[in-house]
Each structure stands twice: as structure tokens, then as C-alpha cells.
Amino acid sequence: MSKTALLFLHALSPLHAGTGQGIGAIDLPIAREKATGIPYLPGSSLKGALRDRAASWERHTLFAVFGPDTDSASDHAGALQVGDAKLLLLPVRSLYGVFALVTSPYLLERFRREAEMVGLKVPEVPEVPSAEHLLLAPGARVLGDGNTVYLEDLDLKAQPGAEAWENWLAERLEAPVRGRLAVVHDDLMGYLLETATEVVARIRLDDGTKTVAQGALWYEENLPAESVLYSLLRAEASRRKEKSLSAEEVFNQVKGLLKGAVQLGGKATVGRGLCALKVVGGET
Numbered sequence: 001m002s003k004t005a006l007l008f009l010h011a012l013s014p015l016h017a018g019t020g021q022g023i024g025a026i027d028l029p030i031a032r033e034k035a036t037g038i039p040y041l042p043g044s045s046l047k048g049a050l051r052d053r054a055a056s057w058e059r060h061t062l063f064a065v066f067g068p069d070t071d072s073a074s075d076h077a078g079a080l081q082v083g084d085a086k087l088l089l090l091p092v093r094s095l096y097g098v099f100a101l102v103t104s105p106y107l108l109e110r111f112r113r114e115a116e117m118v119g120l121k122v123p124e125v126p127e128v129p130s131a132e133h134l135l136l137a138p139g140a141r142v143l144g145d146g147n148t149v150y151l152e153d154l155d156l157k158a159q160p161g162a163e164a165w166e167n168w169l170a171e172r173l174e175a176p177v178r179g180r181l182a183v184v185h186d187d188l189m190g191y192l193l194e195t196a197t198e199v200v201a202r203i204r205l206d207d208g209t210k211t212v213a214q215g216a217l218w219y220e221e222n223l224p225a226e227s228v229l230y231s232l233l234r235a236e237a238s239r240r241k242e243k244s245l246s247a248e249e250v251f252n253q254v255k256g257l258l259k260g261a262v263q264l265g266g267k268a269t270v271g272r273g274l275c276a277l278k279v280v281g282g283e284t
Helices: 043-053 059-066 105-117 163-172 186-195 247-255
Strands: 003-011 080-082 085-093 099-103 133-136 148-151 154-160 181-184 198-205 212-222 228-235 261-263 274-283
Touching: 003 105, 003 247, 043 059, 043 080, 043 261, 059 247, 085 105, 085 186, 099 148, 099 186, 105 186, 105 228, 133 148, 163 181, 181 186, 228 247
Parallel strands: 099 181, 133 154
Antiparallel strands: 003 228, 003 274, 080 228, 085 099, 085 228, 133 181, 148 154, 198 212, 261 274
């Protein structure tokens, strides 16, 4: 018997889940899925942050839930499984309403698959007619005069069709979804995933001259603040002989960690990666 749930991550500051080094114009790009190019946060990064939060737990409980230390890793596996955090909503600048939270049918479809794994019922995934259109809910803040929405340098024709998803997400998330959800064509989503992330220049100053040190200019990529991701959590019974815990008990232990904000990814000392967490679901 196991317990599963979805964990939503709402980026309160830019999020840098990096790959270490890039080969293009961006020196420190964010991690992306190989086949799709969609940004994600590795589950190992999320699980490590949760384990760090649990550092004050009794030793056997900590090891039962998260697994033993590296030198004893062969003893048994941890009872908690943490999936990669996948992107669901990407904030994109808008002429009206400041920004839109953009998703696409493919992003919604794969979210639907994991939501159903934890017993959640979600709306039907809508179809977007073409890359020149997008779907909104009534009263959208990003809609100006007429039926045109301006995202970055794009002019898109608005149609109804996002109301069910906007209501579903707004009821469960603290992110500002109401009035900002926009469902775009998958082709356009691929373009935005490449062009609407945040790229910032970083420098290191020479202590003596207070000018940029030789070779100390680099570019970092981040997921923008207000991005929304989700991860699949699964709790099983403990495998540690010294600590017997049911899947329910493991899940309840972990739920205590999933409150408030947590730092994820890199560049913590310059304010990157502050995320709010929220658990949804929890079916057996």
C-alpha cells in the first residue's frame, strides 16, 4: 500500500535549476528535458531540500523516510519517492494585466496524467486552433480592447475555453492564476520556452579597482518568478528495521515539511529559488 500526492511549487523569486555549464551564448542555462526542451527541477534537488528541512528529526526516522547516509546507501531505500518538478505555468509579459500565466495542451495533458494518479479529477484538455490563437477565461486581465492579447512581441487572437482550468487551478494554488491563465498552441509554447525565460548578466568586481574583473562576466538563465511547477510524491512503508512506519505515517511525516517557503536550485545567496509549496491530493 502506498500514498501519493502532487506537490505544487510556486516560484516567489527567479529559479535556477542549472546544468553546470552551457555550450551556447548562455554560460549557465537551466535544466531542460532532452526530448521536449521543457525546463524542470530535478527530483534529487527537491528531495535534498526536504531532507535538509528534516535534519532535526530523530535519526532512524530520517533514514527510514529519506534513506541512509551515502556510506550506508546499500542498506535499504528510503520510503519517500520524489519525482522531477515539471513546468505547468510559465509567466510571460503582457501589454495588459502585467503578465499572463501561459500553458499549452501538451503541458496540461501530462499534468492530467499525474493528477489522475493521485485521484484528482481535472477538466478536459482543450484544443487551440492555431499558433495565432490562445484560450482565455471570462474577465481575463490580459485581454485589452477587442479580442487581441499581446504577449512579449506576439499578437494573438483570444477565444474562450480556459475557464474550467482557471477555476480548477485558482481553487488549489496561491499563484495569481485568476484572470491570467492563457492556453496557447503547443508550437507557440515551444517558442516561449526558449525566449521567455529570464537571462541575466552577472559580474565579479575587482577588489582594487571596483571594475569588472578580467573574464568575470557571465550569463545565467532562470525560470521567472511566478512560474508554477509540480512534482509527484509517493510514500511507501519504511524498510528500516529500527523504524517501522506505514505509508500513511511516512506521508504524514513528510507533509509537515511541505509548509511555507523553501529554497530550491542554485544561486541561493543572490535570492534565487525561493518557492512556496502546497500539497494537493493524497490518495491511497
